[in-house]
Amino acid sequence: MNLIPADPTLAGPSALAPRPAAKAPGASASGLATSAPSMPPVLPAGVASVSHLADKLADYLSPSDLKKVKEAYRFSDEMHLGQVRRSGEPYISHPIAVAEICADWKLDAQAIMAALLHDVMEDQDVKKDELIERFGAPVASLVDGLSKLEKIEFQSQIEAQAENFRKMLLAMASDVRVILIKLADRLHNMRTLDVMAPAKKRRIASETMEVYVPIAHRLGLNNIYRELQDLSFSHLYPLRYRTLAKAVKAARGNRREVVKKILESVKSTLAIADIEAEVYGREKTLYGIYKKMRGKRLSFSQVLDVYGFRVVVDSFPNCYVALGTLHSLYKPMPGKFKDYIAIRKLNGYQSLHTTLIGPYGTPVEFQIRTQDMHRTAESGVAAHWLYKTGDSNLSDLQQRTHAWLQSLLDIQQQTGDSAEFLEHVKVDLFPDSVYVFTPKSKIIALPRGATAVDFAYSIHTGIGDHTVSVKINNETAPLRTELRNGDIVEIVTDTSSRPSPTWLSFVRTGKARSAIRHHLRTINLPESIVLGRQLLAQALLNLSIAPELPAALVERLLNESSAKSLDELYADIGIGKRMAALVARHLFGLIGGESASAPIDHNSAAELDPVTICGSEGVSVQLAPCCLPIPGDQIIGQLRRDQGLLVHTGDCTLAKRQRAKEPDRWIAVKWGVELNRRFDSRIKLLINNEKGILARVAAEIGESDANITYVGMDEDKEHVLHQLRFTIQVKDRVHLAGLLRNVRRVTGVNRILRERS
Known part of the structure; x- marks a missing residue:
């Protein structure tokens, strides 16, 4: 049955010419639309044809489904009457092109x-x-998930973009067809991006490379992934793209004979081994070549493996038989073999990869896979879309993808705002992975650079929250240890243990990061509220505003800051999510002072009355491990996003570098009068290599009323002098000075000093 009705107004490319509109639609960032000009434009070549879409759909949709698609087309055509794209094409050509890409994946009628x-x-x-009434709830939900939140006012473009991505990704978590349609939409927009202004081209290309390319890779849509990469590259770096394209074209002619010779040799060798296989050459993408040149600092002439070969065999065992056959034909390069069949990638990709030394000493990469593996490699989750989650026979790829989509919902529940949610999701979209094992030999895939804490949270949030130590390959290791392929990881837990804020400095996965931040927000909420209230009060006093705010003013502030309560606002300030100086300036504007949006002196935060540090504030206030400040030191505070206040010494080199980058995140702090605790400090000694010296030094530290929490030793090459390092607990700077004097008198101690960052 043909989708195209007898009505000539719906019968092909000529029907797509714009007709006079009853209203002038606005511009659309999604479809790159503009208002209709006074004169109908001449249609350019290549306008999407409804008949072409109909032919594709007729191959696999039933007549009743085709009828529903036809109704959707008529409605869309009517709604977009007179609307044209910036290129001059009628706007309806864009939805048709998007539907054609979805039809190539053979998505169902609802998705089309x-x-x-x-x-x-x-x-x-x-x-x-209206969409529910006309086309049913599933179709309406898909369209709603794809629509931007343009009716909501956001404080910034970045916030609006983050919220739109959050909405789309959460819709994807319940129905993966949302992102498949969105990727098709983005692909067609990228293919037609040439008509846009250079600045907008760069912005859209950058957004595509940053978000949509890794999503396509994560879902195994390798064809879309590669094309989006190259299109983004061409708009971000047009000169580099053209130069590289020209070089590849020249190399293609020079290497034609080599490629032909390799193809003939491989085909004949596999035939002799009685292996049925399709063998064909493939050219690496321009962006892939550029990335390799830049990453390894190579010229184009040094990138030898511009071409590769794919061998598609008829069965799983023949993958390994073909591998052995190829290794007998050409010598393999050591360290260049990867088995992604035994341990598949996160996105379900499976193949054997090997690099061989071909004719004339040229390295040649081969990928060996079955037809099913090839289909999954090219179409990924689109080959087995996941909206039928009730199916008990989900493939391994479906289960992996479903688990990742579910993790988006977990992250959303623990995340404070859209920007933070997008930050966590981006972390999980890195394509490189490591594969480690549980003690029961279950394989866990994690992003490259993941640590033992990431592993714990990937098992279960409860295990991550109660982690105290880890064994890697049966040996105790620090929690921040980066995992490597093949590691066997065992987590030791304790129900009384809680996440540490320092974990945020080394965890890699979005799930771990969001869970730790959620815990710190909820468990330490009272401390954060107290600190935030103190910071805001001091910021208000600095502007000559009384800290006791009228109820009406508080209500206006909460409405404009999107905070649900004053305590939530205080907590956001206490954990560094909002700046007290900026909130105070906004209040100053609300009560009739100078504009709240007026430029703020970056040093204003540091000029407030100092915050008092008593040493017992809990995790909302921490002493920086780089410089370990103690009472008596000059100190300064750094407000870190979602981690509270970090106190550095005034001369800390790390603090000076970070303050130069973010001056508005630093505030003045001072030590309190009553400090009823001990503080860690590091000392370093240069001692003679003689008997009993360590015992004498340790005894003197003990007699000076200090406790040793760590001791380490470095030995010089001549074995004459040793360097001792201690972490000790002291009351204040005076106590430390007395200890240094006492230890300096010990026989065999040549030098002693406090160790700085």
Whole structure:
């Protein structure tokens, strides 16, 4: 059955010419639309054809489904009447092109309908209820998940973008077709991006490279992944792209004979081994070549493996038989073999990778896989879309993808705002992975650089929260140890243990980061509220505003800051999510002072009355491990996002560098009068290599009323002098000075000093 009706107004490319519009639609960032000009433009070549889409759908959709798609097309065509793209094409050509890409993946009728309708809510103000009535709730939900939140006012473009991504990704978590349609939409927009202004091209290309490319890779959509990469590269660095394209074209001619010779040799060798296989050459993407040149600092002539070969065999065992056959034909390069069949990638990709020394000493990469593996490698989750989650026979790829989508919901529940949610998700989109084992030999895939804490949270949030130590390959290791392929990891837990704020400095996965931040926000909420109230009060006094605010003013402040309560606002200030000086300036504007948006002196935060540090504030206030300040030191405080206040010494070199980068995140702090605790400090000694020296030094430290929490020793090459390092607990700077004098008198101690950052 043909989708195209007898009505000539819906019968092909000529029907797509713009007709006079009853209203002039606005511009659309999604479809790159603009208002209709006074004169209909001449249609350029290549306008998407409804008949071409119909032919694709007729191959796999039933007549009843085709009828529903036809109704969706008619409605979309009517809604976009007179609207044209910036290129001059009628706007309806864009939804048709998006639907064609979805049809290539053989998505169902609901997805095709949503692709045709994906801009009607955003551009034409069609309500969700109307879509439900016309096309059903599933289609309406898909379109809603694809529509931006343009009716909501956001404080910044970044916040608006983050909230739109959050909405789309959460919709994807419940129905993966949302992101498949969105990727098709983005792909067509990237293919037609040439008509945009250079600045907008760079912005859209950067957004594509940063978010959509890794999502396509994470879902195993390698064809889309590679094309989006190259298109983004061409718009971000047009000169580099053209230069590299020209070089590849020249190399293609020079290496034609080599490629032909390798193809003939491989085909004949596999035939002799009685292996049925398709063998074909493939050219690496321009962005892939550019990335290799830049990462390894190579010229184009030094990138020898521009071409590779793919061997698609008929069965799983023949993958390994073909590998052995190829290794007998050409010598393999050591360390260049990867088995992604036994341990597949996170996105379900499976292949054997090997690099061989081909004719004339040229390295040649081969990928060996079955037809099923090839289909999954090219189409990924689109080959087995996951909206039928009730199916008990989910493939391994479906289970992995479903678990990742579910993790998005977990991160959302623990995340404070959209920007933070997007930050966590981006972390999880890195393509490189390491594969480690539980003690029961279960394989866990984690991002490159993941630590033992990331591993613990990947098992379960409760295990991560109660982690106290880890064994890697049966040996105790620090929690911050980066895991390597093949490690066997065992987590030791204690129900009384809680996450440490320092974990945020080394965890890699979004799940671990969001869970730790959620714990710190909830468990330490009272401390954060007290600190935030103190910081805001001092900021207000600095502007001659009484800290006791009228109820009406508080209500206005909460409405404009999106905080639910004053305590939530205080907590946000206490954990560094909001700056007290900025909130105070905003209040100053609300009560009729100078504009709240007026420029703020970056040193204003440091000029407030100092915050008093008593040493017993808990994890909302921490002493920096780089310089370990003690009472008597000049100190300064750094407000870190979602981690509270970090106190450095005034001469800390790390603090000076960070303050130069973010001057508005630093405040003045001072020591309190009553300090009823001991503080860690590091000392370093240069001693003679003689009997009993360590015991004498340790005894003197004990007699000076200090406790030793760590001792280490470095030995010089001549074995004459040793360098001792102690971490000790002292009351204050005076106590430390007395200890240094006492230890300096010990026989065999040549030099002693306090160790700084």
